Amino acid sequence: MSVYTHETRQQVFQQLDKVKLAFAARDWFPGTSGNLSIKISSSPLLLAVTASGKDKTICTPHDYLVVDENSKPYETTSLKPSAETQIHTAIYRNIPETGAVFHVHTIPNNIISELYGDQGYVTLHNQELIKGLGIWEEGAEIRIPIVENYADISRLAEEVERALYPRVPGVLIRNHGIYAWGGSDFEAKRHLEAFEFLFAYHLQWLQVRHLAGSLAGQQAIQNTHSLTYHATGRQ
Numbered sequence: 001m002s003v004y005t006h007e008t009r010q011q012v013f014q015q016l017d018k019v020k021l022a023f024a025a026r027d028w029f030p031g032t033s034g035n036l037s038i039k040i041s042s043s044p045l046l047l048a049v050t051a052s053g054k055d056k057t058i059c060t061p062h063d064y065l066v067v068d069e070n071s072k073p074y075e076t077t078s079l080k081p082s083a084e085t086q087i088h089t090a091i092y093r094n095i096p097e098t099g100a101v102f103h104v105h106t107i108p109n110n111i112i113s114e115l116y117g118d119q120g121y122v123t124l125h126n127q128e129l130i131k132g133l134g135i136w137e138e139g140a141e142i143r144i145p146i147v148e149n150y151a152d153i154s155r156l157a158e159e160v161e162r163a164l165y166p167r168v169p170g171v172l173i174r175n176h177g178i179y180a181w182g183g184s185d186f187e188a189k190r191h192l193e194a195f196e197f198l199f200a201y202h203l204q205w206l207q208v209r210h211l212a213g214s215l216a217g218q219q220a221i222q223n224t225h226s227l228t229y230h231a232t233g234r235q
């Protein structure tokens, strides 16, 4: 007898559809990238996960399957689980309260991961949306770990496992994307949205600060020229 009913399976697949379409509307699945999972059972660990290589901007009857703790199909199917399923199972195993894991490739998360990849983490602070990660302390500062993008998925999953910080529900993979999770699909989605906002903000802030620095430099040069003109009558 199965651990879950046909109705539960369908309901979870529908939840995945909703999240998938919401992320697709933001262009968060370029070139079939990204994968999603929702936990169906804790003991044994079973999850519904996206099938590998699918166009995640559409919904078909062949988009998801159920896998076990070894990332292997739990049901008879011709579908292949996401190539990165081991990263999902590693997160569920290490953080047992996890109910959903979402992974997307975006330009902001890729640039942040490259910009801070050498130090192995990015620190963010002074942002209201840190509360979106469930961290409500006054003046909270967070460190999001960044791991190298190993081609060997078992190695990559081990690195993600090693990098998990207890209170931060996300890990960046360098020049690849982010994994974010939560106690439910609602929470994992909120966490992912908060991370993506924080990354986009941080990058824009760096640009504006750089621009403001250049403008201030230009202004200083102009002021010097104008002082010279007034002092000498020549430019």
Ligand SMILES: CSCCC(=O)C(=O)COP(=O)(O)O
Binding pocket: 031, 032, 033, 034, 035, 050, 051, 052, 053, 054, 081, 082, 083, 084, 103
């Ligand atoms: C075409 S993107 C390369 C693979 C990847 O990083 C990804 O997120 C999608 O892999 P999947 O097997 O889950 O489709």
Ligand SMILES: [Zn+2]
Binding pocket: 033, 034, 035, 084, 103, 105, 176, 177
């Ligand atoms: Zn990926």
